[in-house]
Amino acid sequence: xxxxxxxxxxxRDDAKxxxxxxxxxxYLAGGMTLLPTMKQRLASPSDLIDLAGVSDLAGVRRDGxxxxxxxxxxxxxxxxxxxxxxxIPALADLANHIGDPQxxxxxxxxxxxxxxxxxxxxxxxxxxxxATVLTDSREIAGDDFFTxxxxxxxxxxxxxxxxxxxxxxxxxxxxxxxxASRYAIVGVMxxxxxDGVRVAVTGAGPSVFRSAEMEQALxxxxxxxxxxxxxxxxGDLNADIHAGSDYRAHLVGVMAKRAVAGCG
Amino acid sequence: xxxxxxMTVNGKAVAAEVEPRTLLVQYLRExxxxxxxxVGCDTSQCGACVVHVxxxxxxxxxxxxxxxxxxxxxxxxxxxxxxxxxxMQEAFRDNHGLQCGFCTPGxxxxxxxxxxRHPNPSEQTVREQLEGNxxxxxxxxxxxxxxxxxxxxxxx
Numbered sequence: 001x002x003x004x005x006x007x008x009x010x011x012r013d014d015a016k017x018x019x020x021x022x023x024x025x026x027y028l029a030g031g032m033t034l035l036p037t038m039k040q041r042l043a044s045p046s047d048l049i050d051l052a053g054v055s056d057l058a059g060v061r062r063d064g065x066x067x068x069x070x071x072x073x074x075x076x077x078x079x080x081x082x083x084x085x086x087x088i089p090a091l092a093d094l095a096n097h098i099g100d101p102q103x104x105x106x107x108x109x110x111x112x113x114x115x116x117x118x119x120x121x122x123x124x125x126x127x128x129x130x131a132t133v134l135t136d137s138r139e140i141a142g143d144d145f146f147t148x149x150x151x152x153x154x155x156x157x158x159x160x161x162x163x164x165x166x167x168x169x170x171x172x173x174x175x176x177x178x179x180a181s182r183y184a185i186v187g188v189m190x191x192x193x194x195d196g197v198r199v200a201v202t203g204a205g206p207s208v209f210r211s212a213e214m215e216q217a218l219x220x221x222x223x224x225x226x227x228x229x230x231x232x233x234x235g236d237l238n239a240d241i242h243a244g245s246d247y248r249a250h251l252v253g254v255m256a257k258r259a260v261a262g263c264g
Numbered sequence: 265x266x267x268x269x270x271m272t273v274n275g276k277a278v279a280a281e282v283e284p285r286t287l288l289v290q291y292l293r294e295x296x297x298x299x300x301x302x303v304g305c306d307t308s309q310c311g312a313c314v315v316h317v318x319x320x321x322x323x324x325x326x327x328x329x330x331x332x333x334x335x336x337x338x339x340x341x342x343x344x345x346x347x348x349x350x351x352m353q354e355a356f357r358d359n360h361g362l363q364c365g366f367c368t369p370g371x372x373x374x375x376x377x378x379x380x381r382h383p384n385p386s387e388q389t390v391r392e393q394l395e396g397n398x399x400x401x402x403x404x405x406x407x408x409x410x411x412x413x414x415x416x417x418x419x420x
Contacts, residue, residue: 006267006284006330028331035326036307038285048284050331076320100396101377102311105320106327180309182395 001038005047012057012136012159015049019157022047027159029072029111032103057110057161060084065167067091071110071160076101078109088129090171090189090262094121097175099182110160113145116152116207118238119183123208124173126163128189128200134162149206168193172262174255175203178242185243186251190259192222199256204237204248214256224257269329273298274342288332289313289324292339300340300369304398311397314370314377315339321377323396340369343376352376352414361410363401371397371407379415387412 005022009015019025026045028034037043051057057072060081067087069078078084079096098104098112098121112122113133126133126142133140136159145153154160168191175187184203191198197218202208217226234249243251269286270279273296280295292298292315301324304312308326315324316338343350349357352375362368371394378385378393385393390411391404399407 001285003265003283003285005265006328008330008333031326031328031331032308035328039306048328052331100311101374101393102314102321102323102396103308105322 001035002041002044004038004045006050007047008050008053010053012054012161015051015054015159016136016157018047018049019159022049025049025157027051027114029108029114030074030106031111032099032107033111033115033117051110058108062087063164066164067167068162068164069109070162072108073110075099075104075107075109075112079104087167088165088171090168090173090191091125091129091165094125094173094189097121097177097182109163113163114152114154114160116146116148116150117183118149118206118208119178119185119203121173121175121184121187121202124184124187124189124200124202125165126200127208127210128173128198129165129168129171129191130193130195130198131163131165133160134164135160143210146207151207166193170263172259172264174258174262176251176255186248186255188252188255188259190218190256190263192263197222199259201232201252201256204232204252206238211252211256218260222260222263224260227253227257227260267330269333271332271335271337273337274339282329284328284330286329287325288315288317288322288327288329288337291329291332292324292337298339298341302366302369304366304370309396309398310367311370311374312367314373314397316373316377319380321374338373340373343372350376351417352379352411355414355417356407356410359406359410359413361402361407362399367397367399367401371399375411375414376418378411379418383415383419385412385415 023046025047028048028050059070075095075098084092131142171191173189175184187202199211199214234245237245237248239245266281302312304310308323313324
């Protein structure tokens with residue numbers, strides 16, 4: 001990788017100031033995507049601002065009807081959190097199946113969603129559970145956060161600080177993982193919430209999306225059978241060496257049914 | 265530009281001037297001469313570079329030395345007690361949990377981490393938890409046996 005200047009931020013304000021003062025500064029969370037990307041020279045920031053020293057960015061807390069996860073909380077910490085396991089077991093399960101144990105020990109929720117990989121797991125949780133992303137300056141509704149492939153609503157230099165997940169009545173995440181990377185070829189989060197049913201699909205398209213048709217069908221009859229005959233248009237989906245778009249479209253239906261069944 | 269990094273590696277305080285882009289695995293191998301930690305794929309998939317940082321297993325090829333500032337690092341060289349192998353190393357030898365041996369340091373470091381978190385792991389748990397370690401020789405069978413035996417020997 002190309003060389004860069006390394007800074008260790010001591011606080012949120014310090015991180016913002018260091019990023020703002022750099023020519024082309026990038027925040028460094030767990031580095032599980034950023035560092036491999038830099039090795040391939042697909043990214044070459046002038047400065048890395050390491051957030052590991054900003055202690056108030058990590059941790060999980062219960063806040064009324066929500067579980068709030070700090071941006072620097074690792075996947076392993078989310079998977080091991082008693083609060084998450086008790087309130088939203090589907091989120092603990094999702095975190096526990098990202099990558100491998102070593103990736104889960106370093107990778108963070110803030111880093112994952114800021115990167116917005118189309119095959120990442122967390123976007124399905126952000127959108128499927130109707131979470132709110134908190135930044136240093138505002139709150140962004142989960143539905144508005146992911147805007148395209150590796151694109152988010154974040155402004156340049158905006159720092160993700162927390163993600164607030166409202167506790168659903170029931171939720172389940174099912175994914176068909178790539179057998180090597182464990183990224184989602186297709187992953188579906190189904191949640192039954194006070195505001196209705198939500199179905200969010202990751203891995204299949206350029207960015208996470210909801211299926212209004214599935215949500216409507218499940219609102220009337222929350223059972224796997226309700227999804228019979230409903231499909232997502234394959235034309236909009238990704239195709240690569242691992243799965244064609246028709247196959248991905250099929251998997252969306254299968255994973256959605258399994259997730260509904262998993263809601264119990 | 266270079267920067268100073270300092271950490272504890274296998275119980276010894278170490279420090280060096282490095283480029284910010286220096287990976288932890290490069291620092292261990294090239295600055296400290298601890299070549300037991302291997303570089304396999306260099307893309308955080310194969311796990312030959314697994315070490316422990318503050319008690320958690322990580323892939324040293326996907327971590328900057330700078331990110332380990334102040335940390336406690338244990339490598340494969342830090343497991344044995346003098347000439348007495350660590351129980352997990354002994355289990356890999358007893359069960360012939362290797363063929364060419366290239367992946368073995370990472371396997372053993374991951375295995376110790378597994379045994380710590382899962383004192384008496386089932387075969388399925390071991391296979392799932394070894395997700396991040398690739399072996400191209402053995403077919404994993406004896407590795408899984410070794411991890412189970414090692415976990416037992418560690419007091420599970």
